[in-house]
Amino acid sequence: xxxxxxxxxxxxxxxxxxxxxxxxxxxxxxxxxxxxxxxxxxxxxxxxxxxxxxxxxxxxxxxxxxxxxxxxxxxxxxxxxxxxxxxxxxxxxxxxxxxxxxxxxxxxxxxxxxxxxxxxxxxxxxxxxxxxxxxxxxxxxxxxxxxxxxxxxxxxxxxxxxxxxxxxxxxxxxxxxxxxxxxxxxxxxxxxxxxxxxxxxxxxxxxxxxxxxxxxxxxxxxxxxxxxxxxxxxxxxxxxxxxxxxxxxxxxxxxxxxxxxxxxxxxxxxxxxxxxxxxxxxxxxxxxxxxxxxxxxxxxxxxxxxxxxxxxxxxxxx
Numbered sequence: 001x002x003x004x005x006x007x008x009x010x011x012x013x014x015x016x017x018x019x020x021x022x023x024x025x026x027x028x029x030x031x032x033x034x035x036x037x038x039x040x041x042x043x044x045x046x047x048x049x050x051x052x053x054x055x056x057x058x059x060x061x062x063x064x065x066x067x068x069x070x071x072x073x074x075x076x077x078x079x080x081x082x083x084x085x086x087x088x089x090x091x092x093x094x095x096x097x098x099x100x101x102x103x104x105x106x107x108x109x110x111x112x113x114x115x116x117x118x119x120x121x122x123x124x125x126x127x128x129x130x131x132x133x134x135x136x137x138x139x140x141x142x143x144x145x146x147x148x149x150x151x152x153x154x155x156x157x158x159x160x161x162x163x164x165x166x167x168x169x170x171x172x173x174x175x176x177x178x179x180x181x182x183x184x185x186x187x188x189x190x191x192x193x194x195x196x197x198x199x200x201x202x203x204x205x206x207x208x209x210x211x212x213x214x215x216x217x218x219x220x221x222x223x224x225x226x227x228x229x230x231x232x233x234x235x236x237x238x239x240x241x242x243x244x245x246x247x248x249x250x251x252x253x254x255x256x257x258x259x260x261x262x263x264x265x266x267x268x269x270x271x272x273x274x275x276x277x278x279x280x281x282x283x284x285x286x287x288x289x290x291x292x293x294x295x296x297x298x299x300x301x302x303x304x305x306x307x308x309x310x311x312x313x314x315x316x317x318x
Contacts, residue, residue: 031056038067040259047270072220072256079255123173124302129159130172171252178251205258209248211236
């Protein structure tokens with residue numbers, strides 16, 4: 001089995017506790033013991049990269065290509081915050097959407113359903129009432145492997161609790177947000193993200209469907225061999241089955257990125273969270289609103305997850 005998805009970001013506030021030599025020893029020892037074949041690591045301090053390095057190979061075969069700082073990884077659920085949350089922030093900045101807007105305003109298929117009153121805010125902080133996963137529907141959905149069937153299944157699953165009363169992490173929240181970005185903008189989620197973020201920031205290694213965008217397998221880390229559904233090594237295409245059914249572009253998963261480009265994107269997020277003036281990428285006041293958001297039911301901000309390490313805050317996504 002091939003398992004390789006390890007892009008680690010550590011905040012400056014834990015820097016005194018980090019022994020770089022020990023960190024590298026743990027990584028190289030893990031590779032030698034075949035816990036994973038390779039990884040990329042970045043530490044950002046004062047909004048600048050303090051440490052960035054890559055280790056190992058694409059596979060356990062030592063003759064396979066080396067992992068570099070430009071190697072693409074399947075970013076999985078980081079798609080939710082790097083891409084989809086950022087796109088929603090941009091739509092707010094453009095005056096095209098509001099946090100208290102109801103989803104049925106943009107998705108006609110939600111009208112006259114139990115989901116029509118779910119708000120954009122509730123999708124972002126996972127308090128929508130939507131189911132956590134496909135559960136008993138999973139086998140049939142994955143057997144059919146059809147995007148429309150998956151979408152209809154999500155729409156037909158009943159809510160598990162009243163929206164806004166508690167929190168339950170759900171991929172469906174961000175699949176719906178991705179659809180909303182597309183309906184409002186009139187272009188696909190990946191094209192919207194490219195137009196307003198990666199193209200302006202010159203981040204060529206932050207993409208959906210890398211094989212369709214000119215990348216070679218030698219520059220992409222494989223995830224694993226799928227013995228159950230696809231019966232092949234998942235390499236260059238999204239690992240998440242729901243995102244794969246949705247042709248590799250979805251609000252919850254599908255984004256690929258290198259440690260170099262993800263670090264640059266996170267620098268922008270960290271910088272804008274502390275500035276008072278907008279720039280051509282994203283208005284700082286909107287990002288600050290998302291990161292300073294408080295909810296009584298959970299420690300999710302809007303898209304991002306929030307935690308405390310000692311006395312300083314951290315923003316993350318699991």
